Amino acid sequence: MGKKVKKEVEPPPKDVFDPLSIESKKAATVVLMLNSPEEEVLAKACDAIYKFASKGDENKVTLLSLGAVEPLFKLVSHEDPLVRRNAIMVFGIMASNNDVRKLLRELDVTNSVIARLAPEEDIVVHEFASLCLAHMAVEYTSKVQIFEQGGLEPLIRLLSSPDPDVKKNSVECIYHLVQDFQSRAAVRELNAIPALLELLKSEYPVVQLLALKTFGVISNDRETRIILRENQGLEHLFKILETKEFNDLHVEALAVVANCLEDVDTMQLIQQTGGLKKLLSFAEMSTIPDIQKNAAKAITKAAYDPENRKILHEEEIEKCLITLLGTDNDGAKAAASQAISAMCENLASKDAFGIQGIPQLVQLLSSENEEVKEAAAIALANLTTGSPSNASAVAEAEGIEPLINVLSAKRDGTVANAAAILTNMAMQEPLRLSIHGVMNAIVEPLQSTNSLVQSKAALTVAALGCDADARTELRNASGLEPLVKLLHSKNDEVRRNACWAVMVCASDELTAVELCRLGALDILEEINLSTGRKNNFSEGALDKLLDNNLSQKYSQMGYLSSSNIITDGFYDYGQVKPGVKLLSLEELSIQELNDHRAIILVNAKLPEVSPSAEDKSQDLYYGRTASSSSIRKSSKERTRKGKGKKEEDKPKEEEELQTMPKVQQEVIFEKLPWLPPFDSILLDYITDASKIILPLTTTKEQVVALALFVADKMGGPIERDKLHEFSWELHISEIEFELKCNVVPIGKIKKGTFYHRALLFKVIADRIGIGCSLVRGEYGRAWNEVKLVDDSPQGITGLLLPPQMYIVDLMYQPGCLMKQGSAEADHYQRI
Numbered sequence: 001m002g003k004k005v006k007k008e009v010e011p012p013p014k015d016v017f018d019p020l021s022i023e024s025k026k027a028a029t030v031v032l033m034l035n036s037p038e039e040e041v042l043a044k045a046c047d048a049i050y051k052f053a054s055k056g057d058e059n060k061v062t063l064l065s066l067g068a069v070e071p072l073f074k075l076v077s078h079e080d081p082l083v084r085r086n087a088i089m090v091f092g093i094m095a096s097n098n099d100v101r102k103l104l105r106e107l108d109v110t111n112s113v114i115a116r117l118a119p120e121e122d123i124v125v126h127e128f129a130s131l132c133l134a135h136m137a138v139e140y141t142s143k144v145q146i147f148e149q150g151g152l153e154p155l156i157r158l159l160s161s162p163d164p165d166v167k168k169n170s171v172e173c174i175y176h177l178v179q180d181f182q183s184r185a186a187v188r189e190l191n192a193i194p195a196l197l198e199l200l201k202s203e204y205p206v207v208q209l210l211a212l213k214t215f216g217v218i219s220n221d222r223e224t225r226i227i228l229r230e231n232q233g234l235e236h237l238f239k240i241l242e243t244k245e246f247n248d249l250h251v252e253a254l255a256v257v258a259n260c261l262e263d264v265d266t267m268q269l270i271q272q273t274g275g276l277k278k279l280l281s282f283a284e285m286s287t288i289p290d291i292q293k294n295a296a297k298a299i300t301k302a303a304y305d306p307e308n309r310k311i312l313h314e315e316e317i318e319k320c321l322i323t324l325l326g327t328d329n330d331g332a333k334a335a336a337s338q339a340i341s342a343m344c345e346n347l348a349s350k351d352a353f354g355i356q357g358i359p360q361l362v363q364l365l366s367s368e369n370e371e372v373k374e375a376a377a378i379a380l381a382n383l384t385t386g387s388p389s390n391a392s393a394v395a396e397a398e399g400i401e402p403l404i405n406v407l408s409a410k411r412d413g414t415v416a417n418a419a420a421i422l423t424n425m426a427m428q429e430p431l432r433l434s435i436h437g438v439m440n441a442i443v444e445p446l447q448s449t450n451s452l453v454q455s456k457a458a459l460t461v462a463a464l465g466c467d468a469d470a471r472t473e474l475r476n477a478s479g480l481e482p483l484v485k486l487l488h489s490k491n492d493e494v495r496r497n498a499c500w501a502v503m504v505c506a507s508d509e510l511t512a513v514e515l516c517r518l519g520a521l522d523i524l525e526e527i528n529l530s531t532g533r534k535n536n537f538s539e540g541a542l543d544k545l546l547d548n549n550l551s552q553k554y555s556q557m558g559y560l561s562s563s564n565i566i567t568d569g570f571y572d573y574g575q576v577k578p579g580v581k582l583l584s585l586e587e588l589s590i591q592e593l594n595d596h597r598a599i600i601l602v603n604a605k606l607p608e609v610s611p612s613a614e615d616k617s618q619d620l621y622y623g624r625t626a627s628s629s630s631i632r633k634s635s636k637e638r639t640r641k642g643k644g645k646k647e648e649d650k651p652k653e654e655e656e657l658q659t660m661p662k663v664q665q666e667v668i669f670e671k672l673p674w675l676p677p678f679d680s681i682l683l684d685y686i687t688d689a690s691k692i693i694l695p696l697t698t699t700k701e702q703v704v705a706l707a708l709f710v711a712d713k714m715g716g717p718i719e720r721d722k723l724h725e726f727s728w729e730l731h732i733s734e735i736e737f738e739l740k741c742n743v744v745p746i747g748k749i750k751k752g753t754f755y756h757r758a759l760l761f762k763v764i765a766d767r768i769g770i771g772c773s774l775v776r777g778e779y780g781r782a783w784n785e786v787k788l789v790d791d792s793p794q795g796i797t798g799l800l801l802p803p804q805m806y807i808v809d810l811m812y813q814p815g816c817l818m819k820q821g822s823a824e825a826d827h828y829q830r831i
């Protein structure tokens with residue numbers, strides 16, 4: 001038998017470690033394994049970390065704190081495919097955490113991740129690399145990095161991947177990237193449109209939605225819209241809109257259509273193919289608020305083009321928008337109102353909306369939603385601009401009260417447009433007269449810090465201020481002060497409209513005086529000195545202000561023209577420097593006696609409250625304590641004028657007043673409104689002068705007769721060399737002392753010098769219809785200028801000569817007429 005030989009087994013090499021299976025439940029241990037040189041260990045470690053990170057955001061933060069990101073970053077580019085795949089899977093899910101993304105940006109991982117999008121890489125690698133980039137592309141810095149490092153091209157290539165997750169991640173990343181204009185242009189140049197359109201056919205709604213959202217951004221560029229149209233993109237979009245199963249995509253699809261409708265060519269194409277009718281019908285019939293809103297927004301965008309507005313009108317867009325106004329959704333109402341505003345540029349549409357749309361828009365002014373309220377106000381402002389019929393329709397829809405309420409709305413745009421609507425309505429006198437209460441409400445907008453609101457509010461004041469009641473309302477509401485402040489505005493339109501409003505409001509004396517008191521005169525003078533700040537209305541406002549405050553005008557300018565008619569309440573304070581504000585007559589009358597020049601008052605108006613005697617008249621009207629009899633008389637007069645007072649009540653009231661204590665009577669007196677003293681003598685002068693002068697046939701005869709009349713009442717003619725002996729100053733002082741007041745009625749002056757006589761001449765001439773001006777000179781001089789037509793030269797008949805200006809002598813040779821510019825006239829004016 002043969003002998004068996006025993007075979008010896010070779011022992012393993014001494015430097016090889018026996019295989020060891022390790023189970024670890026600590027993340028920190030597995031993170032340490034990421035630094036292993038063994039591919040199998042690395043792959044398993046990455047896989048374990050992927051599973052751990054997938055369980056929640058807290059685990060991602062834990063891995064971040066354990067320092068897992070840095071070694072994972074190295075493994076993303078590992079030569080072993082399995083390690084590389086598992087590492088990029090971890091990156092894909094961890095990048096959803098904001099803190100992780102921050103570290104990834106610092107490590108500049110984008111280049112390595114973009115490299116994993118290469119065609120030779122596994123689909124799983126494509127999926128998670130694109131997912132990582134989609135997460136990172138949320139931040140602007142990463143967008144720039146991805147674009148600059150060439151990430152867009154491989155992402156576009158992956159839109160055609162067979163894997164739906166890869167498509168989803170890639171299109172999501174592209175959506176984030178195209179928020180930047182550079183990426184939008186690159187998408188177009190890299191021919192991504194066809195691939196994106198293919199995604200609209202995907203069986204996965206999320207892919208379709210992301211593709212539509214991407215189109216919603218890139219279709220803002222006209223060049224992209226052209227490519228989209230050339231690739232039958234509109235057909236794809238309308239297929240989605242026509243498919244009920246895709247109703248969750250309709251909002252985004254409408255947003256893309258809205259952008260496309262901005263182009264006239266696209267609009268015409270859609271109209272020709274019947275798509276526009278479908279779109280409008282779709283908007284009307286839909287019950288989904290966001291669809292209604294986006295449909296209205298699409299119309300708004302399209303309506304910015306004139307040709308598009310014409311096409312939309314032909315398709316009776318007005319009916320669709322009016323229907324949308326009646327929806328229950330505030331967003332749809334606001335969007336429909338905005339579309340109406342845009343369509344108003346088409347006159348035919350503007351008329352169409354006026355019939356049915358205005359009542360609904362007026363109702364929306366009372367909405368609790370501020371956006372709806374503002375959109376309705378803008379629409380009504382556009383509808384009423386240049387359309388009297390629409391302005392009337394607002395009034396017929398009872399829109400005045402809601403508009404006044406809207407003047408105190410929270411949004412500046414709402415307030416500004418409400419003011420604009422009221423201005424448009426005020427262009428028609430019947431409507432203007434029906435608008436009440438606006439001036440009270442406009443005070444707040446006048447005080448706004450928004451220049452548009454200020455401008456529109458001032459314009460409203462200008463439109464409504466031509467009515468006396470409106471001016472009184474504004475004055476009583478303390479609205480003149482904020483209006484005057486707007487004259488300081490650095491905004492040209494605000495300043496212009498404020499000047500316009502001041503010019504209109506200065507149409508009556510009370511308002512003009514108040515405007516002057518508030519400093520409007522000084523501001524307007526300053527504006528008119530500046531070539532850059534003055535405007536068409538600043539000079540007119542200044543003239544109007546002075547023309548309706550003749551006391552201020554004469555004191556400041558030293559001149560009243562023949563068209564400046566002196567009325568009761570005028571007073572001559574004397575010359576004042578520019579910028580000095582005149583005190584009111586009431587303020588001047590209660591000042592203590594002083595040595596300043598007497599203030600000459602013109603007031604021939606019979607008072608409404610007339611004491612029984614002249615001495616009581618002076619007591620009552622100069623602010624001193626009146627006797628109880630004058631108080632009683634005043635009370636009787638008021639009772640007589642009171643409404644609803646019965647005759648049998650009057651004796652009872654008088655008896656009660658008589659039995660009142662004196663102190664109580666004085667309290668009643670103090671509550672009476674202040675009135676300027678009545679000048680009965682001046683009234684007699686006017687009456688007598690009328691009887692003497694009006695029967696005269698020629699203006700020259702009337703001027704001469706009036707000059708003789710005035711001179712006679714003011715002390716007669718004075719010899720030139722004895723002028724210094726004419727003690728008119730003492731006479732005036734005696735009157736002041738007698739009245740205990742610095743204000744002297746002109747009728748009381750029996751010794752008057754140049755400026756007294758010239759003023760009286762102007763006062764009476766204005767009352768009886770003789771045109772003359774009043775000019776203040778130096779050293780107490782003043783004179784009147786009249787225009788007279790000279791007689792035709794002897795032997796020539798029928799020759800009409802131009803009128804000549806003459807100075808009227810009221811001092812030396814009363815009635816003498818001196819041609820302006822002559823030596824005689826110059827002598828009278830200066831010596």
